[in-house]
Amino acid sequence: MKYFKFLVIGVFFGIILSKAEVISWYRIYEMFKFQSFHMYGIIGSAVLIGILMVQLFKKGIIKDNKGIQIKIPPKKNAFKANLFGGIIFGLGWALVGACPGPMFILLGRGVLAIAIVIIGAVLGAFVYHNIKNKLPN
């Protein structure tokens, strides 16, 4: 049961994104049309608080549950991969209106069609790892 806490955090996350309407296709469309502040407010305030949080990690004011300093694993620095991968991701995000988190939340809300999207996403990850050596990095 050592993973139970992650289940609870996941439940919490699923409720937040549902109530925030982040899982709505329309909210994503509206964001890319620059017709609402809603999504920008959510991501912006999360990041702003996140930046402050990371500073508290670095100063050792917030530590993890074992009392050890929290270190964030750095992201792979690969300009082309970050950019091209990002563009491909964005095309899909705007088309189905769901990034990976919301896909699973929508499944829980009984949206049958999202199962096809999830199958597509797993296939996408699989195909990426089979051709990654041929892609610009």
Next chain:
Amino acid sequence: MIDFILQPWPWYVSGPAIAFVMLLLFYFGKTFGVSSNLETLCTIGGAGRFNSYFNSDWKSNAWNLTFIAGTIIGGFISYQWLSTNEVIALNTQTVQDLSDIGIQNAGQTYLPKEIFSINSILSFKGILILLLGGFLVGFGARYAGGCTSGHAIVGLSNLEKPSLIAVIGFFIGGLIMTWVLIPLIF
């Protein structure tokens, strides 16, 4: 209180709540990132037979699969008990724009029936859109090294350049799809 929970949550509640989720995961020694689960699902599905990359020990990511299982439950709970309806207060211009390209009743539910209804998953075009959209998300997220959670939330919070580039990419792709391709597809 219960009235507040039943209403849609404003951005200034939702954004900080997401940051709190990130904090909780860090506190328990983990890093927030949903799209790596797609690879774990490949591993569990037996993808290691085709590519040794997927022969990794998926149990090290079991915490994250548990997190995902939680989000499914969270979606169910919010759908069953924490909403009175699914009406979204969209910009009226958005509703008009969508009507112009053939997507009607925008904002009356969370999802457009033109994409997510049973009828659309029974049509070739409908399945293709869902499968392709998912494929692009999964492929792009792993190529970029993360999705909205790993790059846009955690990476930007840590002021990472790769994450900034990835998020710029998310927007280039999203803008092309929304402004150019979606009007052609529907």
